[in-house]
Amino acid sequence: MAELQVMALSHIYSKGTPFEQTALRNVTLTIPQGQLVGIAGKTGSGKSSLIQHLNALLQPSSGTVLLDGKDIYADKKARREARFRVGLVFQYPEYQLFEETVYKDIAFGPGNMGLSQEEIDERVREAAGFAGVEEALFEKSPLELSGGQKRRIAIAGVIAMRPEVLILDEPTAGLDPGACSRVLRNISRYRRETGSTVVIVSHSMDDLAAVADRLLILSDGTVVMDGTPAEIFSDPERLEGLGLEVPKATEIAMALRRRGIHLEGAVFTHAQLKAAILKAKEDAKC
16 A cells, blocks of 8 residues: 655646746645545635645646655656556546446446456456445446436546545535435445545535544645644634634534533534533433
């Protein structure tokens, strides 16, 4: 598996023109093997620019990215290797589905890797299982399916390449709550069973609170907060100052505490909120 290191990374769009815009400013961070990292920040904070550097889709203005200590921008071979080892799922990836059947769409990436048909078939079925795509759908056209099904098919197409790092840009955007929960469960299961590194960009603090080990908060092209969900959500005023919301569970806990109800511990998931309320009720009886 792979460790990613971002070293003094900066990126300037349209440099030297009247449209010059700095997207990233001297970003340095390490994402260890097997970690599930959530990235948040308001629009224009640099989230999408950062993740597109992690598999060499964008060339830095300065700085670099290391994959297991090797510069992914060293040469064409290094960039190609990075794109196989670091899989990137764009926001609304279902719009990129183009094959006649679900099976062929999931098989497209492995097919480009020069694998045997037997190996491609194994990967398609494995990836479909991780992404929650039923094999009964394999011969259907992706265009006939629901938004949630299309999203899972698109994710399966990247998982089928067996990336050591899986990066997802807003994987639950536009999905209903049920489809959103299924996608998050599938991503967590994939990480748990493969040991892969996973990076999720999301505007939903509830989603990130539910699955992430670590959160990176970006603002104006820099990482301004870096810590566990408990650490990040313990400072809701700072998050609000950055134009971000806290999870709904945290909002409710804050409101209850303002009313004088003592809730123990960090509260940023629904399970934690339920446990804290039940404990407060039990304590009140004593």
